[in-house]
Amino acid sequence: MPSALRRKPDPLTLTDRVQGAYLGLAVGDALGATVEFLTPREIQHQFARQGGVHREIIGAGWLHLKPGQVTDDTTMSLALGEAILACGGRVEALAAAQAFDAWMRAKPVDIGNTVRRNLVRFRRSGLPEAPPCEHDAGNGAIMRTLPVALATLAQEEAEVAAAFQRQAHVTHNNPLSDAGGICLTGMIQDAILGGSWIDLKTRARALVTAHPQYAWETGRPQANPSGYVVDTLQAVFQAFFSTDSFESALIDVVNRGGDADTTGAILGALAGAWYGHAHIPPRWLKALDKTAASRCSEQASQLLQTSRAGRALA
Numbered sequence: 001m002p003s004a005l006r007r008k009p010d011p012l013t014l015t016d017r018v019q020g021a022y023l024g025l026a027v028g029d030a031l032g033a034t035v036e037f038l039t040p041r042e043i044q045h046q047f048a049r050q051g052g053v054h055r056e057i058i059g060a061g062w063l064h065l066k067p068g069q070v071t072d073d074t075t076m077s078l079a080l081g082e083a084i085l086a087c088g089g090r091v092e093a094l095a096a097a098q099a100f101d102a103w104m105r106a107k108p109v110d111i112g113n114t115v116r117r118n119l120v121r122f123r124r125s126g127l128p129e130a131p132p133c134e135h136d137a138g139n140g141a142i143m144r145t146l147p148v149a150l151a152t153l154a155q156e157e158a159e160v161a162a163a164f165q166r167q168a169h170v171t172h173n174n175p176l177s178d179a180g181g182i183c184l185t186g187m188i189q190d191a192i193l194g195g196s197w198i199d200l201k202t203r204a205r206a207l208v209t210a211h212p213q214y215a216w217e218t219g220r221p222q223a224n225p226s227g228y229v230v231d232t233l234q235a236v237f238q239a240f241f242s243t244d245s246f247e248s249a250l251i252d253v254v255n256r257g258g259d260a261d262t263t264g265a266i267l268g269a270l271a272g273a274w275y276g277h278a279h280i281p282p283r284w285l286k287a288l289d290k291t292a293a294s295r296c297s298e299q300a301s302q303l304l305q306t307s308r309a310g311r312a313l314a
């Protein structure tokens with residue numbers, strides 16, 4: 001039995017947490033995208049009339065988004081989730097690669113360099129696994145792990161890790177991306193399955209033990225996090241573990257600037273799983289693009305159903 005399934009009774013239902021995770025991902029992406037690539041100082045200046053803090057979903061940013069519009073973090077997750085559902089709940093590399101390729105052909109609003117390069121390589125070679133590369137330690141594979149976490153909720157840890165790697169290696173075949181993504185996937189699952197705060201912290205600390213560059217309890221806030229997977233997860237862990245609500249955690253992480261849509265999306269998925277759907281501020285859910293919101297909600301239910309079919313969950 002995975003350790004995540006050994007837990008205390010939970011006042012929130014699995015549905016609350018699964019819906020919270022998927023809508024949290026989209027809300028975090030939409031909120032963060034407004035300030036992507038800004039520094040904390042630039043954000044303070046731009047939002048001086050709001051007390052120097054960015055806290056509303058208003059679109060714009062360097063991508064000139066409509067209010068509530070989401071970016072690649074959400075749409076790649078949805079593409080992956082659809083591929084998983086089409087494979088009966090299994091995370092398969094070729095299906096993931098084909099789904100990402102179709103997503104890229106549909107001209108998404110943004111796309112990471114590593115994702116683009118390795119999807120072009122897939123188109124040419126037909127091989128759904130990128131060659132190992134020490135430079136491919138961006139956050140592009142971990143930002144889309146939520147559907148993997150949901151589809152493998154009832155599975156053993158080794159199976160969860162292998163599933164993460166099958167989807168991740170389509171574009172990012174890198175040990176730091178793997179370690180961070182497997183840790184994050186486990187933390188999201190622990191949160192959904194009712195694990196404790198200590199369970200989540202233990203996972204994050206185990207990641208630091210194996211890969212000390214991930215150390216986040218340094219007393220130095222990770223400001224302006226880049227797309228490097230280590231910077232991303234340090235910012236997410238600092239914001240998540242130092243706050244006590246979905247809203248405060250998400251506002252903390254996106255106001256650090258940098259790759260704010262991606263730190264927002266990852267934090268949103270984790271905090272949404274932890275606090276549940278009911279704790280996402282209604283004004284953010286209302287502002288979210290309606291099509292994206294309904295796709296996230298529907299896919300969350302379908303992936304949970306797939307997991308339930310695989311094993312009895314509470």
Ligand code: MG
Binds near residue numbers: 071072073110262
């Ligand atoms: Mg994005």
Ligand code: MG
Binds near residue numbers: 259260262
């Ligand atoms: Mg980003």
